[in-house]
Amino acid sequence: MLRKQKDEFERNNQEYQLPSKQESFTGGVSDNEKTVIGEHISIDGTVRAKEDLIIQGSLKGAMELDKHHITIGHKGKVEADIQAENITISGTLNGNVTVHGKVEITKEANFTGTIKAKSIAIEDGAYIKASIEMQREEDKKPKPVAKRPIDAVVIAQETTKAVSENKVPVGQ
């Protein structure tokens, strides 16, 4: 009797733990922590996250996961501008994607928008209307800070003031 109760408890516990594993549609996501937006969840707004994200539901807005992987599962419907490290698209996505690494588009995907990425993999049969731009090394380099024009104005004003007060001889 006790053994039967123990077996039942273990079975229930296993059933409870299964959904959190989500190993079947990780799309290259491995040991990192990840959040799943299930197919019955709908989000309207901006999602910022510091862990990998799998979307099977619908999302409208923006997604910012600069150092993490986004997977849009085959049931996912997303209308958003996305920034991430890598992205795998298997569902419907309408938006602009900027990633530091790789974009993977599977044959189940329906993608409309723009992509800026370092590399791209598209499975034959993917439904796409997109523009693709390569993320080049020079795009990542910080642009040199321009001299603030305000400084020049201040110097010019001070010089003008000094000249008008005869502190600086004209032509010197």
Add this chain to the structure above:
Amino acid sequence: MATLTEQNERIHTVIHNANIYSSRMMRSYISWLSKRRNACILDLGPVCDDTVNFFLPHVKKIFLYDVFLRLSRHQDTHTVLQNLDYKPNSFDAIHLWDLINHLESNNTSLLLKVCYSLLKPGGSVIITAYDEFKNRIPLNSFAVNKNYQVVLRPQHHLDLPYFHRNNRDISLIMSQFNLCNSYVYKCGVREFYFRRD
């Protein structure tokens, strides 16, 4: 004596090699493309990531619109072509691959009218076609690699009618463009490199 399996492997190898050729047109086209600053090109499919990755270092942007896939999913040809709703004079080049061999004459005219308006003056059009009895089944994508080798990659998910067009037909269809070069390969592929005035 070779076993049946070995014979089949040999046949497979021969067929496989017949689907690869070294493209002289690609060399000439890439040389021209590299001289254009911030070039934008439009690829009408079948979309192939090898080809996208081959062209990306040479251009600013690649636009992908897979006409083959849309037509294969029984979308109306007029609707598919009307959805090429880019601004006029947007592209330095358009890749048609063998699309004109899968459209009826009236739709081919419509396609080329759209392409002409989308191309910048002096822009290029890339076309491929097959000799009459070679390689037309199954429908292929054209996977270009770094050595300008083109691999014909079968696209079993696509199902479109085939209308054979000989060189004269293609010249007539493309009469509003200037033919720069054309090439014929042993594997049965013909390549045509046209340019807009």
